[in-house]
Structures are given as structure tokens and as C-alpha cells.
Amino acid sequence: MSNASDTPLLDDALLERIRSRAAGYDRDNAFFTEDFDELVAVGYLRALVPVDFGGLGLSLEQVVLEQVRLGSAAPATALAVNMHLVWTGVAKVLHERGDSSLDFLLDEAGAGEVFGFGISESGNDLVLFGSTTDAAPQPDGGYRFTGTKVFTSLSPAWTKLGTMGLDTTSPDAPKIVYGFVERSDSGVTRKDDWDTLGMRASQSQSTVLDGAYSPANRIIRRLDPGPNPDSLVFAIFSNFEILLAAVYTGVGQRALELAVAAAHRRTSLKAGGRSYAQDPDIRWRIADAAIAQDGIRPQLVSLARDVDDQVDHGAQWFPQLVGLKIRATENARHVVDQALRVSGGGSYFAGSELGRLYRDVLAGIFHPSDAESAHSTVANAWLGPVE
Structure with a gap:
């Protein structure tokens, strides 16, 4: 069974350095070179690689929680690193189920290949x-x-x-x-x-x-082309959808934090200089965002743990995975939208962190599975294929 540690691999100081660089990378349309070097230095790209292969031996559940934190600091950095983590996660899933076809990838990732x-x-x-x-x-x-x-x-x-x-x-x-x-x-x-x-x-x-x-x-x-029960397909789908959902959950988390800070910082002349944190409409928006955000994390952790523990959901695995991806990305968009409405016109400026989160979160629409494909998958699971 998986055993998530209480001690994060990515400490707060590292995440603050990563957050401090995000705006510059975005402005310059530049690769996150300094972030990448620091993540490599702490072994983050080897997180899912078993210890016997030169890695850190973390579970998917543990790495998911790390990706939520990294996604809250720098979504683009987290999203890019995800792609390497997906492959190491795929190899780990296969290895743990007795399939050695990607053991070479674990060896190479443990030795520093990206x-x-x-x-x-x-x-x-x-x-x-x-x-x-x-x-x-x-x-x-x-x-x-x-x-x-x-x-x-x-x-x-x-x-x-x-x-x-x-x-x-x-x-x-x-x-x-x-x-x-x-x-x-x-x-x-x-x-x-x-x-x-x-x-x-x-x-x-x-x-x-x-x-x-x-x-x-x-x-x-x-x-064979078309839907296939092969273990590789399951390994790719499970790691891709769960780790992707983690990044966008982090985006929502950060947007909520920024909304709370803005509500306390902003004041209203109409209300005699009182903080917007006392305004009932603003309080409702923040509560709405918080309720939405709280609903995603348990689903994310639960499905990651089920992959780690080799729980057999049978034909329901794919509906659950695509459902998590859709809920996480759409939920993040909703939370960011509420945060923008709370934060006021300052968030519309190019240098605003919340404005950048708004642009970043839109990418969730385009990752597979998209909404149409996900709904088709779930409909087929519950109703059978279209005749």
C-alpha cells in the first residue's frame, strides 16, 4: 500500500524561488532553465523511479501532492515536468505489475536521462x-x-x-x-x-x-488501433490524467490564496473604508471557490492511491480517470474566475500573477481527454456503445 510522507520533497524555499521566476519566464516566453536545474538537483525527476533503479522511490500519491504544490508556484514548470514524470510513472506501473518492458526507462531516468x-x-x-x-x-x-x-x-x-x-x-x-x-x-x-x-x-x-x-x-x-486493454494504455492514461489533474488543482489552490489576500487588502469607499473581506458578495464568491477547490483534492489522492495499491476498477477505470481530468481542469477555471472577480481590475494587467493563472488555466481545455471525448467514454461505460 502507498504511504505518503508528511515531509515534502519540494520545500517552501525552493517553491518560492520557482514562483519568483515564473513571471519572467512568461514575459520572455522562455524555458524554465533555473527551475529545471533546481528540480534536477533535488532529484525531482527521479521521484517516481524505484530506489533499486537509482530513484527516490516515491509513490504516485506522494508525487501528486508535490505536483499540486509545484503547480501552485509555477503552472508551466509543473506542466512540463509532468511529461517526464508520466513516463517514469508508466514504467513504474508496468514494473510493479510484473512487466519489465520499460525497465530500461527506469534505469535511464535513474541515471539522469530526461x-x-x-x-x-x-x-x-x-x-x-x-x-x-x-x-x-x-x-x-x-x-x-x-x-x-x-x-x-x-x-x-x-x-x-x-x-x-x-x-x-x-x-x-x-x-x-x-x-x-x-x-x-x-x-x-x-x-x-x-x-x-x-x-x-x-x-x-x-x-x-x-x-x-x-x-x-x-x-x-x-x-491494434482503437481502444485496447493493454497495460501500457492503462499506465499512460492513469499517470497522464492524474498528474495533469494535480497541476490544475495547484492552479486553483493558488488562485484561492490570491483571492483571499485581495479581499483583505482591498477596501470599499461605499462601505466606509471597510475591507472587502466584510462584503457579503465577496465572501460568497470566496466560499464558492473554496467549496469547489475542497472537492477535488480527495478525488485526486484517492485515484492516485488506487493506482499505487493496484486496485482493480475494471471497466470503470477509464471513466474515473477522464472524469477526474475534466473535473480538475474545469474546477480550476471556475476557481480562477471567481478569484479574478474578487481581486478587481488590477488582475487584468499583464504582470498580475492572477492574470497569468487565468491564461495558464485555459490550457486545461486542450489536454486529452477533452470534454467531448470524456463524456463519450463515460456514456459508453454506463450506456454501452452507440448502436
């Missing part, structure tokens, strides 16, 4: 269940991937990229092929195309694969 998440493709709403990237089989059992991956966070820092593509030429084709390519491969380039509304420091640039080679010993799956 993993990027090269899955998303423009126009591919099938996500894991289809691909516009070509996966060409090679005589030695490896594959060459050709296509463009979008939203590859940690673009300036990852050293290895986990990716997938569609094999249409093998005798048993079509197959979705998952493998890992090296940054040093001549078929791997990245575009300097990350100039977005929010989450700017993540530098989630597009990655172009032009025959990028993955050797046979780094090809981890060949799966």
Missing part, C-alpha cells in the same frame, strides 16, 4: 488509438518514425522521446507502434513555434520526426 512525451498530433482526436505518424519497420526489428508531434513539453531539455506511429506495411498491419528515439538522432528536429496565450515557460514545441530511428530493444508495443 524523457519527452511525443504522442499528440495535430488533427488526431483518436490520441492513443490512432496516429498520423508513419512507423516504418526496419530489417533489424527497429522502426523509423516520420511525422510531426505537437505539444512536446520540455522541448529544450528532453534527451529521449517516447513516441508512437502507425505501421501500415507489416503482414499483420495496421499496428500502433510505441518506441523511443534519441534527441541526437539526425531525424529529430524541433520547431521554435511555442508562442502561446499561457503555459509559456513549458516550451511545448512541435517535434518533427523524419525517419527517426528506434532500435528493436526500444520498441515497447505493437497494438
